[in-house]
Amino acid sequence: MKGDYIFMLASWFPNKLEPTSGNFVQSHVRAIGINNKVIVFYLKFVDRKLHPDSYRGEDKEELVGNILYIKKYIVKPNSSLTKFFIYYNYCLHIFKQYGMPKFIQVHVGWPTALVAWLLKKLKKIPYIITEHNSRYLQVNTPRLHLFEKQIFKNAEGITCVSKHLSDDVQQLFDLKTLPTLIPNLIDDELYDIPKHIEKERYFIHVSNFAPVKQSIKIVEAFIKVLTQMPDYKLYMYGEDGEDKEACKNMAQQHGLLFRSIFIESIIPRQEVLEKMSKATALVSYSLYETQGITVYEALAVHCPVICNNIVSFQELVKPQFGVLVNNDSELCDAMINIVQGKHHCNFANYNEKYDSNTINKLFNNFYKELKLA
Numbered sequence: 001m002k003g004d005y006i007f008m009l010a011s012w013f014p015n016k017l018e019p020t021s022g023n024f025v026q027s028h029v030r031a032i033g034i035n036n037k038v039i040v041f042y043l044k045f046v047d048r049k050l051h052p053d054s055y056r057g058e059d060k061e062e063l064v065g066n067i068l069y070i071k072k073y074i075v076k077p078n079s080s081l082t083k084f085f086i087y088y089n090y091c092l093h094i095f096k097q098y099g100m101p102k103f104i105q106v107h108v109g110w111p112t113a114l115v116a117w118l119l120k121k122l123k124k125i126p127y128i129i130t131e132h133n134s135r136y137l138q139v140n141t142p143r144l145h146l147f148e149k150q151i152f153k154n155a156e157g158i159t160c161v162s163k164h165l166s167d168d169v170q171q172l173f174d175l176k177t178l179p180t181l182i183p184n185l186i187d188d189e190l191y192d193i194p195k196h197i198e199k200e201r202y203f204i205h206v207s208n209f210a211p212v213k214q215s216i217k218i219v220e221a222f223i224k225v226l227t228q229m230p231d232y233k234l235y236m237y238g239e240d241g242e243d244k245e246a247c248k249n250m251a252q253q254h255g256l257l258f259r260s261i262f263i264e265s266i267i268p269r270q271e272v273l274e275k276m277s278k279a280t281a282l283v284s285y286s287l288y289e290t291q292g293i294t295v296y297e298a299l300a301v302h303c304p305v306i307c308n309n310i311v312s313f314q315e316l317v318k319p320q321f322g323v324l325v326n327n328d329s330e331l332c333d334a335m336i337n338i339v340q341g342k343h344h345c346n347f348a349n350y351n352e353k354y355d356s357n358t359i360n361k362l363f364n365n366f367y368k369e370l371k372l373a
Contacts, residue, residue, distance in 0.1 A: 005037040005068075007094075007101035007125075009116060011108035012132075013042040015071060016058050017051060020239065020266070024132060024161075024293065025107040027185040031359040032105075033067040036373075039101070040069050041094060043087050045076035070094065087115050101125060103156070103372045108133050110148055117151045126156045126372060131169060131179070134290040138168045149173055157370045159363075162291040164311040182362045184293050186300055186354045190273050195302040195347070202233040203335065204279040204303075206272060206294045207286075209241030214285040214308070219247045219261060221331045223254055229339045232280070236263045237272060277301035281322065281338050284308070285331060292316060296354065302347040306334045320346045 008029055012022030029040055058073045072090060077083055095101070104120075104127035106113040116127035129152065135142050152158065152169070158179035160166040166179040203222065207213040215236065222234045236247065244263065251257040267275075276282060282298035282305045289312040296316065298305050305322035307313040317324055323334040323343055337343045367373035 005039050005098070005101050006032065007091075007104045008032075008038055008040040009091075009104060009106045009112045010040065010042050011106070011110065011112040013040070013071075013107075015042065015044050016073070017044065017046065022108070022132075024184045025130075027187070027356075028107065028130065028182075028359065028363075029067060031185050031356040032363050033065060034356060034360045035364070036066060038067045039094065039098060040067060041072075041091065042070070043072045043074070043090060045083055046073055048075050068098075084114060087112070088118060091115060091119060095123075103127060103367075105130060109152060110135075110145060113151045113155070114147060117147070117154060120154065126370075128157045128159070128366075128370065128372070129155045130159045130161075130182070131165065132161050132184075132290055134165075134288060136169050136172055137165065137288055137290070138171070139288045142172060144172075156372065157366065159366060162312055163315055165290055180366055182359065182366065183354050184291055184296070185356060185359045186293075186296055187269060187273070188355045189270060190297060190300050191353065191355060193273055193277050193301050196278050199280045200278045201229075201231055202235055202279055203281055203283050203306075204275055205234070205236045205283050206238055206276075207236075207241070207284070208239045209236075209244040209247065211243055212287045213241070213243070214287060215241075215243050215247050216250065217328055217331070218283050218285050219250050221328060221335065222261065223250070223256065225332050225335050226256070226260060228336055232260070232339065234261045234283075235275065235279075236261070237265070237267055237275075239266060273297060273301060276303045279303050281306050281335070283331075283335070284313070285325075286310065289313070296352075299347075299350060299352070302350065304338060304343075304345040306331065306338070321350065 010025050012025055014023055014026055060071045062069045104116045104125055106116050107130045109129045109131055113129055119125045120127055152173040159182040160169055160179045161184050163181055166181055170178050205218050209215050248263050251261040276298050282303050284295055285308045292312045295305050299321055305317055307317050307324055309324040309326045325331045325334050
């Protein structure tokens, strides 16, 4: 892979210490690599006190199709400036070995785009940014780092995974043009899952159990309405986030844990999708989302959704696909109404598709518009 490649830098990417971090970034990269040569460089700075010896022997170069993955694990230095120059020098080493790239694509701009910005200034390599970070949403009142505004304004182009993120990024960085919307990829195998007409009697929630997901309120709502639908269950899947134990404790206090409420760890993606396809509805009650990938996935398998009435879900959830709720009481009502058939969902005209070929075409068109390919 000598020259004529896209050089990918990622602030988030799956790694040994965080295997699910930035998995949506990896999906974008795989789609781009269908017909482009790509080198992905991910540098993980490891806190030796928290992870003694976990960085040793983990450096890896792996060629998969058109994509060369280069991962490096090194001890986290005390100085941010030192981290920056380590990153920059690694990039120069890769260029020496594989030739200069056509351009750089940064996934999740801060802080990695700082390296791309300097490479543009010193090596004349153009860069673009693909942004996923909910930090830039107005609801989070973002505070910018030094040079961050210049980094975004000097990019050849920017893509964002949702319209409201594009709007907020343009306003935050005072950009002349609106960033291009290229959503996250929905796994190709999802579209082959049968669309079940007969739903089974359970609700499903998939998240990392962070406070912003309001998972506890979903448990509370389900417990309140359970007397009106006693044969229904709630399945919750995800990482061991801050609120997971609180959800378990609440279910346990009511004698419902592993009887009517099942709170599980991460299960294989295929199992999640199949579980969604059979569910009465997916429940997502987040305070904010950059895109809301689990809602995209649920809709793709014709699973009705009950979602908090926030901007990201307003983009996705039409009345024929589910219910938007404004408070805890409406969340309870939505569950009951779907069970009792008072809210009818119809997916006959749902044909949105965000598979790898679709995302590949969107990125290739973006590159051509910028005259980078």
